[in-house]
Amino acid sequence: MEEHLVSHGHGGASFRCPGSQCLDDFSVASGTVWVAADAISVETTQEVLRAARGKSVTLPCTYITSAPDRDGLIQWDKLLRSETERVVTWTFEKQNYVYGPRYDNRVKIxxxxxxxxxxxxxxxxxxxxxxxxxxxxxxxxxxxxxxxxRVRLLVLVPPSTPACGIEGETVIGNDIKLTCLSAEGSPSPQYSWKSYNAQNQPRPLTQPASGQPLILKNITTDMAGYYVCTSSNDVGVESCNITVAPRPPSMNIALYAGIAGGAFGALIIIGIIVYCCCCREKDEKAEDAEDTRPNRAAYQEPREQRTEVSRGREDEQDYRHGDQRSSGRSSPEQPFQ
Structure with missing residues (x-):
C-alpha cells in the first residue's frame, strides 16, 4: 500500500498515513507538502539475449529506489534445475567482487x-x-x-559442417536413408534437403521433419543425382552433399567378387590336399616295393642245387684237363714252365 509523508509548515510535525484518505482529511491553509516513499523496483530491459560464443555480452538490470543510502549488495545467480549457481556478488560498502567458480575474472559490474x-x-x-x-x-x-x-542468455554457435551418409545398398528396388547431422550448433540447427539430377537440374523433393533422415523408397535410376543437406541456425549455414547412383542387382560387384574369390581359394586348398595325398600314396608304394625285393646277400641256394652246381663244375674241369692232354700229344713238346 502506498504511504505518504505529510509535513505541516516550517519545522512542523510530520507523520505517515496510508492511501489518499490522509490527504483528503488533512488540509492546511498555510500550505501542505507531501512526498511519496516508493518501494524498490528491479527490472531488465530484455528478457532474452543472444551472443556468439567467445564474445562478450551485457545482461541488463536496473533498480529504482527512493532510499538515499546504498547499504546493501547486488547479486547475480544462474538458475539451474534444482539449485542456483553464483555468478558474482558486489557490495556497495566495500565495492568488491565475490565471484562464482566459473566466472572468476570474467564478469564485471x-x-x-x-x-x-x-x-x-x-x-x-x-x-x-x-x-x-x-x-x-x-x-x-x-x-x-x-x-x-530475470534474463535468459542464449549463446550462439554456428553449425559445424554436417556429416552426410547413406544407410542401405544403392541397388535398384531397395529403400535407402540419407542422413545429415552437425556435431554442434546453438540454437539447434534446422535441416533441409535439395535434389539435383545428373544434369545438375533441381527437382522437387518431399522434405522430412527437421533432423530426420531423408528416406528414398524403391529407388530407380531416375533418382540418381546429387542430394544436398543444409544445416542452419541464427548465426551460420553449412552443407554437405551425397551422390546417389542406383545400380542393377546383377552389378553387385562386391558380392560376386567375394563369391568368386572364395571359390578360387577353395579350389586352391582342394588342389593342395589332392597333391599331398598323391605324393603320400606314391611314397607308400615305393616303400612296399622295397620291402618285397629279395635280399641277395642273405639268400642261400638249396642244398641239392648247390650239390648239382658243384658236380657240374667238377665235370667241366675234368673235361678241360682231358682236352689239354689231347692237344699235348699232337703238338711239339713245350718246355716246362
Missing part, C-alpha cells in the same frame, strides 16, 4: 552501479553460459517491493 545500473558483462562466452540469470538488489534501507529480475 556496470560503472554506474551507484546510479541504479546493476548490469553485468560476461566475457569469453562458452556453451556452458547458456541459461537463465537472476539479478537481485538488496538494500537494508529498502526491503520491500520487487527486488529481482
Amino acid at each position: 556496470s560503472n554506474d552501479v551507484q546510479l541504479s545500473d546493476a548490469s553485468i558483462t560476461i566475457d569469453q562466452l562458452t556453451m556452458d553460459d547458456n541459461g537463465t540469470y537472476e539479478c537481485s538488489v538488496s538494500l537494508l534501507s529498502d526491503l520491500e517491493g520487487t527486488s529481482k529480475a
Whole structure:
C-alpha cells in the first residue's frame, strides 16, 4: 500500500498515513507538502539475449529506489534445475567482487552501479553460459517491493559442417536413408534437403521433419543425382552433399567378387590336399616295393642245387684237363714252365 509523508509548515510535525484518505482529511491553509516513499523496483530491459560464443555480452538490470543510502549488495545467480549457481556478488560498502567458480575474472559490474545500473558483462562466452540469470538488489534501507529480475542468455554457435551418409545398398528396388547431422550448433540447427539430377537440374523433393533422415523408397535410376543437406541456425549455414547412383542387382560387384574369390581359394586348398595325398600314396608304394625285393646277400641256394652246381663244375674241369692232354700229344713238346 502506498504511504505518504505529510509535513505541516516550517519545522512542523510530520507523520505517515496510508492511501489518499490522509490527504483528503488533512488540509492546511498555510500550505501542505507531501512526498511519496516508493518501494524498490528491479527490472531488465530484455528478457532474452543472444551472443556468439567467445564474445562478450551485457545482461541488463536496473533498480529504482527512493532510499538515499546504498547499504546493501547486488547479486547475480544462474538458475539451474534444482539449485542456483553464483555468478558474482558486489557490495556497495566495500565495492568488491565475490565471484562464482566459473566466472572468476570474467564478469564485471556496470560503472554506474551507484546510479541504479546493476548490469553485468560476461566475457569469453562458452556453451556452458547458456541459461537463465537472476539479478537481485538488496538494500537494508529498502526491503520491500520487487527486488529481482530475470534474463535468459542464449549463446550462439554456428553449425559445424554436417556429416552426410547413406544407410542401405544403392541397388535398384531397395529403400535407402540419407542422413545429415552437425556435431554442434546453438540454437539447434534446422535441416533441409535439395535434389539435383545428373544434369545438375533441381527437382522437387518431399522434405522430412527437421533432423530426420531423408528416406528414398524403391529407388530407380531416375533418382540418381546429387542430394544436398543444409544445416542452419541464427548465426551460420553449412552443407554437405551425397551422390546417389542406383545400380542393377546383377552389378553387385562386391558380392560376386567375394563369391568368386572364395571359390578360387577353395579350389586352391582342394588342389593342395589332392597333391599331398598323391605324393603320400606314391611314397607308400615305393616303400612296399622295397620291402618285397629279395635280399641277395642273405639268400642261400638249396642244398641239392648247390650239390648239382658243384658236380657240374667238377665235370667241366675234368673235361678241360682231358682236352689239354689231347692237344699235348699232337703238338711239339713245350718246355716246362
